[in-house]
Amino acid sequence: MTTSGQPRTQWLGRWGFMLAATGSAVGLGNIWKFPYMTGEYGGGAFVLVYLLCILAVGVPVMMAEIAFGRRGRGSPIDAVRRVVNESGRSSAWSLFGWMSMLCGFMILSFYVVVAGWSFSYLWKMLTGGLSGGTVEELAAVFGANNANPWNLGFWSTLVTLATMVIVGKGVQEGIEKNVRWMMPGLVIMLLVLIVFGAFSGGFSDAFAFLFSFNTGSLSSEGMLAALGHAFFTLSLAAGAIMTYGSYLPKDTSIARTTLGVALADTVVALMAGLAIFPVIFANGMDPGEGPGLIFMSLPIAFQAMPLGTLFGILFFIMLSMAALTSSISMVEATISWLCDSKGFSRRSAAWSTGIVLWLISTAAMLSFNVGADWTLAGKTFFDWLDYLTSRWLMPLGGLGTVVMAGFVLNINIMRDELGLNPRLYALWLLMARYVSPLGILVIFANVLGLYSV
Ligand code: PHE
Numbered sequence: 391m392t393t394s395g396q397p398r399t400q401w402l403g404r405w406g407f408m409l410a411a412t413g414s415a416v417g418l419g420n421i422w423k424f425p426y427m428t429g430e431y432g433g434g435a436f437v438l439v440y441l442l443c444i445l446a447v448g449v450p451v452m453m454a455e456i457a458f459g460r461r462g463r464g465s466p467i468d469a470v471r472r473v474v475n476e477s478g479r480s481s482a483w484s485l486f487g488w489m490s491m492l493c494g495f496m497i498l499s500f501y502v503v504v505a506g507w508s509f510s511y512l513w514k515m516l517t518g519g520l521s522g523g524t525v526e527e528l529a530a531v532f533g534a535n536n537a538n539p540w541n542l543g544f545w546s547t548l549v550t551l552a553t554m555v556i557v558g559k560g561v562q563e564g565i566e567k568n569v570r571w572m573m574p575g576l577v578i579m580l581l582v583l584i585v586f587g588a589f590s591g592g593f594s595d596a597f598a599f600l601f602s603f604n605t606g607s608l609s610s611e612g613m614l615a616a617l618g619h620a621f622f623t624l625s626l627a628a629g630a631i632m633t634y635g636s637y638l639p640k641d642t643s644i645a646r647t648t649l650g651v652a653l654a655d656t657v658v659a660l661m662a663g664l665a666i667f668p669v670i671f672a673n674g675m676d677p678g679e680g681p682g683l684i685f686m687s688l689p690i691a692f693q694a695m696p697l698g699t700l701f702g703i704l705f706f707i708m709l710s711m712a713a714l715t716s717s718i719s720m721v722e723a724t725i726s727w728l729c730d731s732k733g734f735s736r737r738s739a740a741w742s743t744g745i746v747l748w749l750i751s752t753a754a755m756l757s758f759n760v761g762a763d764w765t766l767a768g769k770t771f772f773d774w775l776d777y778l779t780s781r782w783l784m785p786l787g788g789l790g791t792v793v794m795a796g797f798v799l800n801i802n803i804m805r806d807e808l809g810l811n812p813r814l815y816a817l818w819l820l821m822a823r824y825v826s827p828l829g830i831l832v833i834f835a836n837v838l839g840l841y842s843v
């Protein structure tokens with residue numbers, strides 16, 4: 391009853407899912423988005439709410455998502471429908487499956503632009519385009535890189551192509567091997583930057599900025615941003631984790647894997663913060679600089695440190711790889727839906743999805759040049775893709791997931807899938823039924839001004 395009858399591929403090694411899910415989670419969200427958002431929302435208070443959201447919302451949602459995927463053995467649309475049907479509930483709940491698939495696709499449409507920044511900076515590092523620049527000059531380099539739509543479009547197109555080629559080849563091959571060396575590599579590069587920061591000044595300011603949790607109060611908008619970022623960084627409610635979970639063997643512990651992925655993701659984000667903010671403070675830069683923050687600051691560190699060019703090259707290789715292992719996870723839901731339910735081959739699914747993706751991502755890319763003033767309520771198309779997904783679609787999708795898992799499904803389904811001892815299961819249920827949904831609702835209500843704290 392739990393599967394579609396046809397055999398479905400599963401992860402190869404014992405660590406297959408863990409590696410792939412970590413590859414999905416660790417990406418631009420950790421190294422590009424987390425630092426710039428922390429800077430924008432003023433530091434510690436944002437970090438604290440983000441960490442609380444990871445624990446209280448992210449972890450229970452991720453467990454439920456993986457369980458849905460494994461039980462339903464299909465794309466989010468099929469998996470959710472099968473699992474609710476198994477409990478005798480309406481197929482209408484699969485709306486949340488649709489939403490997550492759409493969400494992953496929307497995220498990917500702007501993610502390839504940011505990944506394109508990483509690839510273009512790798513190129514600049516290799517060809518000396520970043521050497522000898524001051525803070526102002528590096529800001530100008532970032533601006534110039536964006537200003538030419540042909541240049542920026544070249545890089546985002548390259549990322550789109552790379553993503554679709556990898557996805558077309560299938561999930562297991564490549565991902566597991568790639569993440570195995572990418573993760574340690576990324577951690578080492580961040581350590582190099584942290585050590586450099588510790589010697590070159592700015593480290594204690596950075597530490598205080600990130601971890602003095604009581605400084606200032608966070609706006610309701612900032613709380614929503616922190617909640618949304620917890621979803622974004624863990625790849626939740628975007629089809630990725632649920633689809634990867636659909637390839638998970640029956641005997642793997644969902645709880646243990648979830649904790650492993652969440653921990654790895656959080657450690658990388660905090661390390662990125664500790665690597666970047668010393669550079670910001672030592673050079674008198676503005677932490678609230680926005681999306682260009684790491685691209686304007688890190689090259690300064692690479693210029694100043696011994697073997698900096700080498701480390702810079704390695705850093706942007708790792709960042710680009712981390713971006714790709716995330717981007718492929720964002721379309722996996724769409725691809726598996728096209729293959730399983732619509733009869734596409736993997737290759738044709740990848741190409742047709744790729745074309746649509748290219749069109750939308752090109753429109754997003756134009757937000758940095760010719761389309762800079764195609765705005766609605768002050769936001770560009772790029773901004774809207776980010777805003778709608780992170781602030782609204784993902785938290786809403788996560789809410790749907792825990793409500794289904796906690797209230798809608800037959801009580802035995804989650805108990806079976808999670809396989810926890812009674813105490814831990816009761817804890818999960820408490821989180822899924824009350825803590826996570828209330829957390830999300832309180833933050834929503836607050837930002838909508840239904841009340842104020
Ligand atoms: N978690 C990824 C990152 O931090 C982004 C992502 C979001 C991946 C949604 C998949 C789905 O970069």
Ligand code: NA
Nearest residue numbers: 415416419623
């Ligand atoms: Na992440």
